[in-house]
Amino acid sequence: MEQALGRLARDLAIDLGTANTLVYAQGRGIVLEEPSVVAVRITEAGTYGDVVAVGEEAKQMLGRTPGGIVALRPLKDGVISDFQVTEEMLRAFLRRATGSSMFKPRVIVCVPFGLAEVEKRAVHESARAAGAREVVLIPEPLAAALGAGLPVLEPTGSMIVDIGGGTTEIAVISLGGSVSAQSLPVAGDAMNKAAVDYVSEKLGLQIGERTAEALKLELGCASPLPQVLGTQVKGRDAQTGIPRQAPITSEDLRRALIQPVNAIIEGIRQVLEATPPELAGDVLQRGIVLCGGGALLRGLTQVLADSTGLPVMIADDPLRCVVNGAATALENPQILDRIRLP
Ligand SMILES: Nc1ncnc2c1ncn2[C@@H]1O[C@H](COP(=O)(O)OP(=O)(O)OP(=O)(O)O)[C@@H](O)[C@H]1O
Ligand SMILES: [Mg+2]
Incomplete structure (x- = not known):
């Protein structure tokens, strides 16, 4: 007991x-x-009823529920x-x-x-x-900077960029507080959305959010890969409405993701510009630390390093920082x- x-x-x-x-x-x-993610039953009155599933089990149901159940x-x-x-x-x-x-x-x-x-x-x-x-x-x-092992409580500048699903949080931290920071509504979800739009425009195929995420994980990149990767994407033909598949490559995904990646670069630039000189010096020395699932996008550290001129690295265990x-x-x-x- x-x-x-x-x-x-x-x-x-x-x-x-x-x-x-x-x-x-x-x-x-x-x-x-x-x-x-949560899957709930919809009552006859149209309100939410019982919870059918939560977490991984509910995620499998996204876009696949029959009438009467919604995964949200x-x-x-x-x-x-x-x-x-x-x-x-x-x-x-x-x-x-x-x-x-x-x-x-x-x-x-x-x-x-x-x-x-x-x-x-x-x-x-x-x-x-x-x-x-x-x-x-x-x-x-x-929390992200603490979890990444940065000296957040000390009088020195640490820069953390947390690229999650919904937001990219960019901050320069010193003495336990954010000195300059921005929260952008552009992160993993926006990348998935960009992939949905690209596949629709370029391949005439409608795909759902989960398929787009799977494509991003398989082929997504921020700069050209040493070897181009490819796969087949399955969706619904936008004209006929009939299921169809089409070839797609990492270069397609790179093009699809240019816009969200650029928005993140721009956000980092703005935060750096708003950082006082002493702290900027610290950031120049220590570099930018990335975390969140979006940090794992292939080639992202390189693209960010090239565009800021600063060292960029991914924190250990980025999804758990x-x-x-x-x-x-x-x-x-x-x-x-x-x-x-x-
Ligand atoms: N290898 C990868 N390449 C690109 N994106 C990835 C990779 N692994 C995970 N992601 C993306 O990371 C995102 C989830 O990251 P994370 O768990 O940090 O977000 P979150 O904390 O739930 O969101 P937020 O912080 O915005 O509320 C998803 O959009 C997922 O697709
Ligand atoms: Mg997060």
Whole structure:
């Protein structure tokens, strides 16, 4: 019994991402890593009914549900777009992470830089409604930089670029705060959308979000690959409406992704321009650290290095930097006090 209580009574750190949610339990490590997707039944009245699936299982259903069930991604551009569904998703995740629906943990949640008050309140309220006893918010870029092992609390400039699903968060951090920062609504989802549009325009094929993401992972690149990769893309012919496949290469994906990649480059330029000279010097020396799933796009570090003239590297374990940083804050109250949002 005591052991059971010991296992349950853990506070949590959560990276509530547009694409993926990760949960760290105090003293235990990362206990949950799932896509931020929920499948719910639609009632006869047209309202949401029971939750059918969450996480990976629900992601498999995206774009494939029969009438009466919808698979949804309740976060968009890094913020909660569907309050009720976010709450259901968090409730399911918190229950899995704590192993109980009785224990009400204290939770740290990471939120994008510059979130409006009303959006912060939405995160607070969903987490509480989902079973959290107390909710503490910390800025995502700080968590990411902490998780990437950067000296965020010291009087030196560290630059982190977190390319997630919904947003790219770009920040220069010193003494536990963002000195200059931007949150762009251009990241993995925008890349998927760019792939959907390209395939539709160039190949006359309609494809869904999941197919576009799979193409991006297989062939996506920001600069030409040493060897061009290719595959067949399956979709629905835009004219006839009949399923058809067509060949596609990494060069097609590179062209498709030029726009979102350029938007990220432009955002980095603007943040660098707004960085005071002393800190800019630190960044020049230490370089730019990338994290988030989008950091894994082939050739991206090279393109960013070429366009900024700075060294660029990918953090270790880039998809987990934010949750790892939040975990550090959870385990170290003095760090949490320095970075938590009021
Ligand atoms: N190898 C890869 N190449 C390109 N993109 C990738 C790769 N692996 C993952 N991604 C993309 O990374 C994104 C997910 O990253 P991540 O989990 O960091 O986002 P998130 O934290 O949920 O989103 P946000 O921080 O915007 O709320 C997805 O869009 C996914 O397609
Ligand atoms: Mg993220």
